[in-house]
Amino acid sequence: MKTPIVAPSILAADFANLQREIEMLNASQADWIHLDIMDGLFVPNISFGMPVCKAIRKYAKKPLDFHLMIEKPERYAKEFKDLGASVISVHLEACPHLHRNIQQIKSLGCKAGVAINPHTAVSLLEPIIQEIDLVCLMSVNPGFGGQMFIESTFEKVKALRNLIDSKNAHALIEIDGGVNSANARELVQIGADVLVAGSFVFNAINPHQIIEDLKRLD
Ligand code: DX5
Ligand code: ZN
Secondary structure, eight states: OOOOEEEEBBGGSOOOGHHHHHHHHHHSSSEEEEEEBBSSSSSSOOOOHHHHHHHHHOOOOOEEEEESHHHGGGGTTTHHHHEEEEEEEGGGGGGGTTTHHHHHHHHHHHHEEEEEESSSOOOTTTGGGGOOOOEEEEESSSSSOOOOOOTTHHHHHHHHHHHHHHHTTTOOOEESSOTTTTTTHHHHHHOOEEEEEEEHTTTSSSSHHHHHHHHHOO
């Protein structure tokens, strides 16, 4: 089976020991570090902002994957790029001019991702799928870590895999929310490329082992 890209979400880390947590990820088999930015408007929660991102960047030795759960993300894209973003994903539901957001992110030299909420149809990605580098399929309603995986995500992964393949597009499929050992294998089997995992990694007694298990699913 294909080896997924594993992107632990720092939202579930111990923020009082951020340096230690980042160094743990540096020493692990994690591929990316996933940063959840929430504005209290697009989602009903506020996570962390620029000073914390700066602190993460200082220690992180892995590509930073920014998931912007914010309104008008164009206001901050450049700042996130300057904070070391490799990937910047914006929410389709937050962007009435999505093409413009994608172009902006690409012009900054970052990979452009589009995230969609659990209730948003995969078919809405059809007009832009060839222009993006990643689709972040939300498998929980965005805003909080530690929620239960929504089972209907499996069908959306299949639909998205079909869309990408039928259009000869290159976008990676990232799954975000409630990822654990009970669903990871099937997700990758049906076409997921990137697994985000927050509480499953950081609440574990041995996060290294959990990350390794997510990478080796057979
Ligand atoms: C939810 C965030 C997720 C979250 C994942 O709004 O986008 O990235 O941190 O956390 P778990 O893996 O605990 O669901
Ligand atoms: Zn996320």
